[in-house]
Amino acid sequence: MNNSYRIALAGNPNTGKSTLFNAFTGLRQHTGNWAGKTVSLAEGTVRHKEKNYQIVDLPGTYSLFSNSVDEEVARNYIVFEKPDITLVVLDATSLERNLNLALQVLEMTKNVIVCINLIDEAEKKGIKINERILTRKLGVPVIKISARNKIGFPMLLDTIDRLVSGKIECNPVQTTYNEEIEEKITTIESKISNLVGNTISSRWLALRLLDGDKALLTEFNRRLVLNDQVRREA
Incomplete structure (x- = not known):
């Protein structure tokens, strides 16, 4: 335990x-x-x-x-x-x-x-x-x-x-955006989910990419490279 x-x-x-x-x-x-x-x-x-x-x-x-x-x-x-x-x-x-x-x-x-x-x-x-x-x-x-x-x-x-201990569970509220943004989130979220799985919230990542968060994308790519190196060396 x-x-x-x-x-x-x-x-x-x-x-x-x-x-x-x-x-x-x-x-x-x-x-x-x-x-x-x-x-x-x-x-x-x-x-x-x-x-x-x-x-x-x-x-x-x-x-x-x-x-x-x-x-x-x-x-x-x-x-x-x-x-x-x-x-x-x-x-x-x-x-x-x-x-x-x-x-x-x-x-x-x-x-x-x-x-x-x-x-x-x-x-x-x-x-x-x-x-x-x-x-x-x-x-x-x-x-x-x-x-x-x-x-x-x-x-x-x-x-x-x-x-x-798992005795209580969180179900965080998710902010709902206008129809145009929600449609864009839906369009790319499934593709992101296939890439990151459960490691990161695909909805949140979709929002940040739509907002043009280049620093996040750089950090994400850096960690993908590091994880790939770890897998190859294992």
Whole structure:
């Protein structure tokens, strides 16, 4: 039985993502550059219910469209490194703005937990958030926490455990675009699916190719070449 899992932390800058990382990992962390980039990723570990979790703190970004090195590193980690869970940290006081990133992640990968941080600050401002409604609409667990005060941590850790154990299943909502875009997605998605199988969301890849994401195409081709070399050498 596998008792080791990887969790990627994604979120906008200033959502408390690194505070959550520090609260999770304490002194069990280190930092290193990622894949030849100048961007540093912090990594740490946490143990819960006889399971070990490697926590990776991705660069804070407002989107994952590869408009900057930070966005490219965060996007590539989620898509190509395939963490067991991607935990998207949102600011409870700016939820509408933060949800844009969450919806992008939901298009990319299935096992997602949306973590609404700074819930104590939101309550001081009279902001009420119904996480059950959000869970139903997004199709993934939504947990309210305060990373600074460790409010909601037992529920978050229990949800992580239940997700990796297969006791709950995520069914992320998919954004529906206008008729013209949806027709183009349908046209090329089956061809992409034949190429990538279940390794990457073919719908998401179709969207990025339609948007002319050259950086993604370059990275995808690079990894295809590397995988081919590995197979030949095996």
